[in-house]
Amino acid sequence: MGRVETDPWCSSGHLLPSGDLLSTGGNKMGEKAVRLLKKDDPVPKFVDRKDALGSGHWYASNCILEDGGAVIIGGRDSYTYDYIPPSADFESNSKNLPFLEQTTTPAFGPGLHIENNLYPFVYLLPDGNVFIFANDRAISFNPQTGATVKEYPVLEGGSRNYPPSGQSALLPLRLTADNKPVTAEVVVCGGNKPDAFQNVDPRYTQNRVFAPAFYDCNRIIVTADNPAWQKEQDMPSPRTMGDLLQLPNGQFLLINGAKKGTSGWDDAEDPNLTPTVYMPENEMGNRFRELRPTNIPxxxxxSSSVLPDGKILVAGSNCHQFYTYDGPYPTELRVEKFSPHYLDPKFKKDRPVITVGATDKLLKYGQQFKVTFTIASNPKLVDGDVIVTLLHPPFTTHGWSQNQRMLICGIVKFDRNVITAAAPASGKLAPPGYYMLFVSHRNIPSKGVWVQVGP
Incomplete structure (x- = not known):
């Protein structure tokens, strides 16, 4: 890979429409840097650009926009955002975003940071504006001007961003073949009390208290005229620092994290070892299902990532300032693959298999495309038995999957084993780039096929 010249520690990132990886911001000399890794480079290497950004961004979040460019938002002592165009060839720029300063818990003194609003949860909305949730509040804003478009109610109960580190996701966007208006809904789960970090981190206290993380989840329809938070079913166990991953079938997986404490060096205990499926469309009371636990904190x-075969790649865990191999929670170098419930061998005969050569790989906005598949059991299918989903690969770090996005495509025609579906209407729904396409039969997904979506 070659040497990275700038410091990417606790940085952010996203994929360009070309599929190239852009790493943004970081610590110290890396806070204004970007690093480009081209997917087609025969000798992969990061190309560093120092001082490319107009502001420093450490613990920031990226949001890809409708043109394939992205905004890099916030971070420690940074109340601004920068825009990077789709080509990643740009001059430094920066715009103020007062909301970031308004949601920052004041520091106690030089070098002492509480914040509670780092790695804010950000999502591109169907109208092209950006939804941002930080600490316990949310707005949507115009990424061209920075102007606030809508203010949302406070989410009572605690702090949800780093370091209390709850989990959040944009629920799948359900499209129609005739391009009806799309509803966007966000869920926020877990986190901890606003003072949880200062009561456990040794920089603030000698009487450390590992506060229990939250069980709760809350949902809000962010496209509603009068949006309000709705209490979701509680998770089966409390969780901070967990990943909330979008699965190929429209469900989610809660994995990793702890039951007590916060993010930070040595600031958590009681690891949450039990992966849990979240099924947001089920009836209340039947939305969570615990799976077989791991024995590795x-x-x-x-971090973790959904792979094209439907498995989950799980890696990392270093609770300490340096690599530490003794005592509780040693630095973890092992990598695991986790097979979710839908990969149980008993479902093999009911699992769709995409016929790659007879499936469109280039999806144009607003146009129809075809997906060909087979199911070994040859079931008699009725409306709703099969869905076609597009999953944008996220940049997952610190319990936050940036630009994770799923679209359930509108089906135009179903002819035996060939689906004619409608591609997303525009970049406001699906920013241009590479997506994993899946076919799911009664919540059992196929392996994914890489497709490119764009104008």
């Missing part, structure tokens, strides 16, 4: 600095 995955807390601070752990």
């Amino acid at each position: 995955r807390m601070y600095h752990s």
